[in-house]
C-alpha cells in the first residue's frame with residue numbers, strides 16, 4: 832500500500848503562476864499599415880496586392896493586427912478544496928484547479 836503526501840493545507844495561501852494575457856492592436860508588420868504589398872515581377876513590372884497579413888478572411892486589409900501578450904505573473908491564491916484521484920492531486924481555489932506535480936510521489940511509491 833502506498834500513500835500520497837498532500838503538500839498544502841486547505842485555507843493556506845500559496846503562490847501560483849497566473850495565466851493572464853492582454854491583447855493589443857499594432858501596426859501590421861508586413862505592410863507597415865499601408866494595407867498593400869508591392870510585388871516585382873520578373874519583367875520588372877510592379878504589382879500592388881492587398882495585404883493578406885492584416886485581412887481577416889474575405890474582409891479587406893485593416894493595416895493593423897491584433898497581438899496577444901501572455902503575462903504569467905505570480906498570484907497568491909487560497910486553497911479551498913483538495914481532490915485526490917489515484918496518484919493525482921488537484922488543489923481547487925475560487926477560480927482555478929491546480930495540479931500538483933507528483934514527480935516526487937511517483938518515485939517514492941515505486
Ligand SMILES: [Zn+2]
Pocket residue numbers: 859860861862863864865866867882883884885886892894895
Ligand atoms: Zn498588412
